[in-house]
Amino acid sequence: MTVGTDWATAWVRGTIDTVSEHRAELISLDREIGDADHGENLDRGFQAVATKLDTLTPETPADVLKMVASTLISTVGGASGPLLGTAYLKAAGSIAGKTELGSADIVALLTAARDGVVLRGKAEPGDKTMIDAWTPAVEAAAAAEAAGADVPAVLSAAADAAEKGAADTEPLVARKGRASYLGERAIGHRDPGAQSSSLILREAAIAAGEK
Amino acid sequence: MTVGTDWATAWVRGTIDTVSEHRAELISLDREIGDADHGENLDRGFQAVATKLDTLTPETPADVLKMVASTLISTVGGASGPLLGTAYLKAAGSIAGKTELGSADIVALLTAARDGVVLRGKAEPGDKTMIDAWTPAVEAAAAAEAAGADVPAVLSAAADAAEKGAADTEPLVARKGRASYLGERAIGHRDPGAQSSSLILREAAIAAGEK
Amino acid sequence: MKKLINDPKNVVDESVAGFALAHADLVTLSTEPLFIARSDAPVSGKVGLVSGGGSGHEPLHAGFVGFGMLDAAVPGPVFTSPTPDPIIAATQAVDGGSGVLHIVKNYTGDVLNFETAADLAEAEGITVRTVIVDDDVAVKDSLYTAGRRGVAGTVLVEKIAGAAAERGDSLDEVATVAEKVVAQVRSMGVALTPSVVPHAGEPSFTLADDEIEIGIGIHGEPGRAKISLEPADQIVDRLLEPILEDLPFESGDDVLLFVNGMGGTPQIELYILYRRAAEVLAERGITVTRSLVGNYVTALEMQGASLTVLKLDDELTTLWDAPVQTAALRWGR
Amino acid sequence: MKKLINDPKNVVDESVAGFALAHADLVTLSTEPLFIARSDAPVSGKVGLVSGGGSGHEPLHAGFVGFGMLDAAVPGPVFTSPTPDPIIAATQAVDGGSGVLHIVKNYTGDVLNFETAADLAEAEGITVRTVIVDDDVAVKDSLYTAGRRGVAGTVLVEKIAGAAAERGDSLDEVATVAEKVVAQVRSMGVALTPSVVPHAGEPSFTLADDEIEIGIGIHGEPGRAKISLEPADQIVDRLLEPILEDLPFESGDDVLLFVNGMGGTPQIELYILYRRAAEVLAERGITVTRSLVGNYVTALEMQGASLTVLKLDDELTTLWDAPVQTAALRWGR
Numbered sequence A, B: 001m002t003v004g005t006d007w008a009t010a011w012v013r014g015t016i017d018t019v020s021e022h023r024a025e026l027i028s029l030d031r032e033i034g035d036a037d038h039g040e041n042l043d044r045g046f047q048a049v050a051t052k053l054d055t056l057t058p059e060t061p062a063d064v065l066k067m068v069a070s071t072l073i074s075t076v077g078g079a080s081g082p083l084l085g086t087a088y089l090k091a092a093g094s095i096a097g098k099t100e101l102g103s104a105d106i107v108a109l110l111t112a113a114r115d116g117v118v119l120r121g122k123a124e125p126g127d128k129t130m131i132d133a134w135t136p137a138v139e140a141a142a143a144a145e146a147a148g149a150d151v152p153a154v155l156s157a158a159a160d161a162a163e164k165g166a167a168d169t170e171p172l173v174a175r176k177g178r179a180s181y182l183g184e185r186a187i188g189h190r191d192p193g194a195q196s197s198s199l200i201l202r203e204a205a206i207a208a209g210e211k
Numbered sequence C, D: 001m002k003k004l005i006n007d008p009k010n011v012v013d014e015s016v017a018g019f020a021l022a023h024a025d026l027v028t029l030s031t032e033p034l035f036i037a038r039s040d041a042p043v044s045g046k047v048g049l050v051s052g053g054g055s056g057h058e059p060l061h062a063g064f065v066g067f068g069m070l071d072a073a074v075p076g077p078v079f080t081s082p083t084p085d086p087i088i089a090a091t092q093a094v095d096g097g098s099g100v101l102h103i104v105k106n107y108t109g110d111v112l113n114f115e116t117a118a119d120l121a122e123a124e125g126i127t128v129r130t131v132i133v134d135d136d137v138a139v140k141d142s143l144y145t146a147g148r149r150g151v152a153g154t155v156l157v158e159k160i161a162g163a164a165a166e167r168g169d170s171l172d173e174v175a176t177v178a179e180k181v182v183a184q185v186r187s188m189g190v191a192l193t194p195s196v197v198p199h200a201g202e203p204s205f206t207l208a209d210d211e212i213e214i215g216i217g218i219h220g221e222p223g224r225a226k227i228s229l230e231p232a233d234q235i236v237d238r239l240l241e242p243i244l245e246d247l248p249f250e251s252g253d254d255v256l257l258f259v260n261g262m263g264g265t266p267q268i269e270l271y272i273l274y275r276r277a278a279e280v281l282a283e284r285g286i287t288v289t290r291s292l293v294g295n296y297v298t299a300l301e302m303q304g305a306s307l308t309v310l311k312l313d314d315e316l317t318t319l320w321d322a323p324v325q326t327a328a329l330r331w332g333r
C-alpha cells in the first residue's frame, strides 16, 4: 500500500483543523515558558495554507509540501516559521517527483524534515524543542519500517512516539529557544513546539487511514 | 474673659495634631471628589508650622497667625495653601497689635479669615468648598457674641456650625475647585476643605477651654 | 501599589535630581526652592517663560525647559501645585530684563499660587504676565465650575510661546501668541486605568474590567461619563466630536493633531488612535499639517490618552517649526 | 484586558498606518509586505540599515527610521519576528548600491527569519551583513541557552551604526562599528507588572502585589528571579552590578547611561532610577558623558525599566552626537 497526493492534501487539511482547534492550548503552553504566541503563529500560517490549498492543483505530494513550506516561511515568523518551513521544504525535497510513497519514502520524508529543523535550529535531543517530538518519531518510523510495517502503521508509530516525546519534554530544562532563558523554571511545562509537531504528525497518520 | 498669645499658640498646636490625625481621612475625602492630596497638603504645611512654632517667640496672637499664614502659603501649595494662608493672614490683620482678644475680636478674626478665602477663591456659600464651613461659623459666632457669649462659647458655636456646614456639603454639587468637574457625581461626598476647616475651628474652641 | 521609588516623600526631589543630572547640558537645578532652569538663564533681553504645576505629568514641565521653549519649570508635589516661593525664585532666575510670562494650567491651586507669586515678583520689579491654559472640552458649563482644565494643549502653548520669545518678541507679543494658541486649541481624554499617587498609595478612582472614563482629567479627576470599553475608533470619535464642535474646527482648516499618552499606554495604541483621528479630520475637510504623538502630558502610570487639535495659521506653524532643544521635544538643533 | 485597539488582529497594521500618517515627512509605508522606509530611500551610495522584529516594542524599530539611523524597519506581529518576505523587500528598497546591514536582536525567530532573508537578498545580488545584538546580561550560561537576548542596547547600535552609514562608511566599516557597540554595551531589566499580548488577551506572566521580576526580557520572558518589591535604589544596584561586572566597566571609563522604560512606567520613576545609577557609576570612577532616558524599547504596557551602559570612546561619542532625525530620536537637524 502506498499514499500519494491525496494523502498529502488530506494531511495538510487535517493539520489546518487541528492547529486551529489547539490554537488556545498552544498559546497557553507558550505563555508558560515562552511568549504566548505559538498557537497564534501556527494558526496564522495554516490559515494562509488553507487559502492556498484551495487554488493549488498539485501533481505530487512534494508539490503540496513545498507550498506548505513557502507559505509557513512567509506567514508564520517567530522561531517556528523558519523551522517548520524548512522541515516541510526538506521533506518535499526527499520525495521530489514521486507520486506514490511507500514506507521507506515516509521514513525518508520524516528524516529529512527532522534534519531540516536541526540544520536551521541546531537543537539536540533533550534541548526541549520540537526536535524532541521529531527525533523519536523518525526513530520509531524507521524501526517500524524495518519491521515491515505499512505506511499507516509507520505513520502511527511516528505519531505515537512524537506524542510521547512531547510529553517527555515536561521535566526538561530548555537549552534552545525562549524557554532556555527560564533555566530550572521551565521544568514541569511541555514545550509548545514539540506539542504542535506531535499534533501535525498525528494528522499524517490519520490521513493515511490509521485506525 | 479674654484669650491671648497662649490661646493662639495652643490653637495652632492643636491644629497640627488634628491635621496629622485626620491626614488619611482628608486624603480619602479628596480621593472621592478631588485628587487625593488634601490631607497630605495640610499635614505638610502644619508640620512646617510645628517646626517654626518651636523657634517663635510671639508677642501677640497676630504674630502666631501671621507665621502660620506665611508658612502655609510657602509649603502647602494646591488650592488650600493660598486659601487657608490668606485666611490666617487676614485673621492676623484683623487683630493686629492686640494682646488680649474678647468675643468681638474673635468674631472679627473669623470674619476676616472667611473674607480672605472669598477674596482669593471667589466661592459662594453652597459651592461645596471650605466656605461652607467658614460662613456658618462666622454667622454662628456673630449671633453668639450678640447674645453675650464669652470667647469659649463664641468659638464653640463657630465650631459646631462649621461641623454642621461641612456635613451639609454632602448633598451639594460643587461649583468651585476640582470637585466641580464631577457635576452630579459629587453628590453624597463631603468636601475635604470644609471638613478640614471645621477641624481647625474645633481646635480654636478647645484651645479656649470649651467644655 | 508597585512603583520604582524609594520613600514616597522623596519622589519629586529624587526624580528632579535625576532629571537635572541626565540633562546637565540643558538645565540647571535649584533645590531650595525647587525649580529647573535653562542652563543659560537668564537670557539677556529675552522674555522669560515660566511654567509649573503638580508633578506626575512628566515630561511636562521640566522636559520642556531649554532653547526655544521654557526658561524654567517649577515642579510641585505630585498632583499639587507648587507654592509661590519657588515660582518667584524661578521668575527672578529667568528674568532677562524683558519680563516673564507665566503659563498656568487652569486649576484653582495653580492659578492661586502663580497669582500670589506674580504679585510678589511684580513687587520686586519684574513685569509678569500670565496666560491660563484651559483646553479641556470635557468640562461643560464652565460657568458653574472652576472652568475648563488645562491639559495636553499646554505643551503646544509652551512650544509656540517659547519660539516667539526666542525670536525676540516682547512680553506683550509673547503673551498674545500664547493666548492665540489657548484660543485655538481643544483637548479631551480617556482613561482605561487609574493612577496611584505615591503618598496616597491607592488608586484615585476605580474602573471595572470593562469600563473606561471619558473626559478624564490629568489628575484622574473623573470626566463626563464611565462607559463600557469600546473599539479604539469609536473612542476617538467620542473624543473628537466635542473637540471639533467646540471651536468649531471647520472644513478648510489646517490643524496640528496631537495624540497624547497618559503615561501607561503603549505607543502602538497611540498610533491606532492617530490613524482614526486623521481619518475623521480628512473626512471633514480638515487638513493635518503638523502632528505630535507620544507621552507628553501624563498622569503617572494611567492608561489612557487624549486628543488635542490646534488650529494653525502661518504664524503658529512657523513658530511650531522653529528650533527647540529640550529633553522631551527637540528639533532644528 | 483593556486596550485602545480595534480588532486585535489589526493592531499592527493600524498602528503602523497611523505611524506613517503622523510621520509622512520622515517615512513611507509599504503595506504588502509590511515595512517602513526612509522617505528618501534608497540613498544612493549609502549603506542601508534594516532592522525589525516583533511589534510591541515601540518606538523600536519604526521610530528610529530616518536620517542618521535606520533606512527601514520591519514590524512583525506582536512579539513575533517578521517573516523573510518583508525583510527582503525592505532590504531591496533601501539598497543604495553599497550593501545593507541587518541589525537583529538575538532571538531564535528573529535570527532565523533575518538569516533566510539575507540568503535570498544575496541571491538577488545585494550584499548583506548581519549584526546580532545580545546585550542582556540577565541570561547567564549563554552556552546552554539560545544566548543573550537583544534588548535596549539595540537603540544604541542603530543610532551609532546609522551615523556611520550616514557619514559614508562602507558596509564593512558600518558593521565593524555596530559590532563594537555590541561588544561594549550591556543591559538588564526589571518588571513590576506583565504585559498583555492583544491576541492572547491574558498577561504573559503573573506577579503578586509585592513581587517584581529581575532580569525580565522585553517579551515578558521571565528573568533571573522573582523577588519582593524593594526601594528603587536597591533595584538599581541589583541591575547595575551584573552589567558592570560583565564587561567589566572600570574606573576611568566614559559611558553612556541609558535608563529605558518598558512602556507603562511613568517618567518620574525613570529619573529616580537614573539618579541612583549615576551615583553608583560616579562612586566607581566611571564618568557618564552621555545619557538617554525614556521609553525606547518597550514591552507593550509592561511596568518596569532596564538599565543599559555603553562604554564610549571618541569614535562612538562622535557618532552618537551626529545629527539624527527620526520620530523617536532627533537632534542636530
Ligand SMILES: Nc1ncnc2c1ncn2[C@@H]1O[C@H](COP(=O)(O)OP(=O)(O)O)[C@@H](O)[C@H]1O
Pocket: A030, A034, A035, A037, A038, A039, A041, A042, A077, A078, A079, A080, A081, A083, A117, A120, A121, A122, A123, A128, A129, A130, A131, A176, A177, A178, A191, A192, A193, A194, D079, D080, D081, D108, D109, D110
Ligand atoms: N533552535 C531551535 N530548534 C528547534 N526548535 C526550536 C528552536 N528554538 C525554538 N524552537 C521551537 O519553537 C517553539 C516556539 O515557537 P514560536 O512560539 O512560534 O516562536 P517564538 O519562540 O519566536 O515566539 C518552541 O516551543 C520550540 O519547540
Ligand SMILES: Nc1ncnc2c1ncn2[C@@H]1O[C@H](COP(=O)(O)OP(=O)(O)O)[C@@H](O)[C@H]1O
Pocket: B030, B034, B035, B037, B038, B039, B041, B042, B077, B078, B079, B080, B081, B083, B117, B120, B121, B122, B123, B128, B129, B130, B131, B176, B177, B178, B191, B192, B193, B194, C079, C080, C081, C108, C109, C110
Ligand atoms: N475657589 C475656592 N474657594 C474656596 N475653597 C476652595 C476653592 N477651590 C477649592 N477650595 C477648597 O480646597 C479644597 C481642596 O484643597 P486641596 O486638595 O489641598 O487642593 P487641590 O484641589 O489643589 O488638590 C477643596 O475641598 C475646597 O474646600
Ligand SMILES: [Mg+2]
Pocket: A030, A034, A035, A036, A037, A038, A078
Ligand atoms: Mg512563542
Ligand SMILES: [Mg+2]
Pocket: B030, B034, B035, B036, B037, B038, B078
Ligand atoms: Mg486635592
Ligand SMILES: [Mg+2]
Pocket: B035, B037, B078, B079, C054, C079, C080, C081, C109
Ligand atoms: Mg492637588
Ligand SMILES: [Mg+2]
Pocket: A035, A037, A078, A079, D054, D079, D080, D081, D109
Ligand atoms: Mg514570538
